[in-house]
Amino acid sequence: MVDDIAERLARSLPASGGPRPPAGPAVDHLARWLAVRETVAWQEASNRGGEGPVTPARDGAAEDIRAFDRALDPARAEGLLAALERLRADAAHGTPLDFALLRGWQQHVLGTARPPEFRTLPAFAKRGRERYGIAPDTRARLDACLAESAESAGRADSAGSGEDAGAPLPLTVRAARAYLDVCFFHPFDDGNARSAFLALVFVLAREGVTLDSVSLLRRVTLQADSAQDALSLANYVDVHLAETRRRAAAPAS
Structure with a gap:
C-alpha cells in the first residue's frame, strides 16, 4: 500500500520539483532483479507445506481484503474482490499466467x-529508491518469467549445481517468484503491489491451493537485488501453506 501511495505522489509532483537524483547512470532495479533471479538458490526454500490441493474453511485472501482494504477504501476492496473472483475462475480453467491475464484483473x-x-x-517504487527500466522487449520478458510459474516449467535450472538442479520447484517457490516478477517488472502505472499479490494467489489457486491467511504476504517490503529477500518470501508462503494444511486437517471442535 505504501508503494502504491508513493507512486501516486510521485506522479503528482512537477517534473522540476524535489531533489535531483545523484549524478551518473541510473540504476535499473529490474535488471538487478533479473540477474538475482538466476542465482537464487530456490531449492533451499523450505517446503513444509507439501504438495497437493487444500481447501480451508476460509479464504484468507478475501478475508484480508475485507478487513484491511475495506478499512482504507470500500471501493478499493470491492475492486480487489472482483479481481479475486475473476482470478479464481481463470485458475479453475488452468489459464496461463501472462500480462494479458494480469491486466484483466487490474x-x-x-x-x-x-x-x-x-x-x-521507467517506473519507481520505495519512495524512488528503486527504478525499473523499460525496453522494447520488457513485456515479452515478463511473459516469459510468468510462464515459469506453471508446474511443468517451474524447474530449478538456475538454482546452482547439485542433485536438485533441474528438479521441479515447489509450488510455494513458483508463487513467490511470480509475485516478485510482477513487483519488479512493475507493469502498471498504479496498483503493482496488489497485482503481485493476485499473481501469487493465482499460481496457488491454479493447483488447487487456497490459503486461510495471507498476513505475512501483504505486509512485507522486498528489495529487487536481494536473493535473501526472494527466499524469505518463498518461506513466508510455505509457512502459510503449512499452517493452512494443519488447520484444515484438524478435527472440528
Whole structure:
C-alpha cells in the first residue's frame, strides 16, 4: 500500500520539483532483479507445506481484503474482490499466467473503463529508491518469467549445481517468484503491489491451493537485488501453506 501511495505522489509532483537524483547512470532495479533471479538458490526454500490441493474453511485472501482494504477504501476492496473472483475462475480453467491475464484483473483493481496498458516509461517504487527500466522487449520478458510459474516449467535450472538442479520447484517457490516478477517488472502505472499479490494467489489457486491467511504476504517490503529477500518470501508462503494444511486437517471442535 505504501508503494502504491508513493507512486501516486510521485506522479503528482512537477517534473522540476524535489531533489535531483545523484549524478551518473541510473540504476535499473529490474535488471538487478533479473540477474538475482538466476542465482537464487530456490531449492533451499523450505517446503513444509507439501504438495497437493487444500481447501480451508476460509479464504484468507478475501478475508484480508475485507478487513484491511475495506478499512482504507470500500471501493478499493470491492475492486480487489472482483479481481479475486475473476482470478479464481481463470485458475479453475488452468489459464496461463501472462500480462494479458494480469491486466484483466487490474481493470477491476483500478476501476478503469478498460484493461490498463503496459507502462511506457521507467517506473519507481520505495519512495524512488528503486527504478525499473523499460525496453522494447520488457513485456515479452515478463511473459516469459510468468510462464515459469506453471508446474511443468517451474524447474530449478538456475538454482546452482547439485542433485536438485533441474528438479521441479515447489509450488510455494513458483508463487513467490511470480509475485516478485510482477513487483519488479512493475507493469502498471498504479496498483503493482496488489497485482503481485493476485499473481501469487493465482499460481496457488491454479493447483488447487487456497490459503486461510495471507498476513505475512501483504505486509512485507522486498528489495529487487536481494536473493535473501526472494527466499524469505518463498518461506513466508510455505509457512502459510503449512499452517493452512494443519488447520484444515484438524478435527472440528
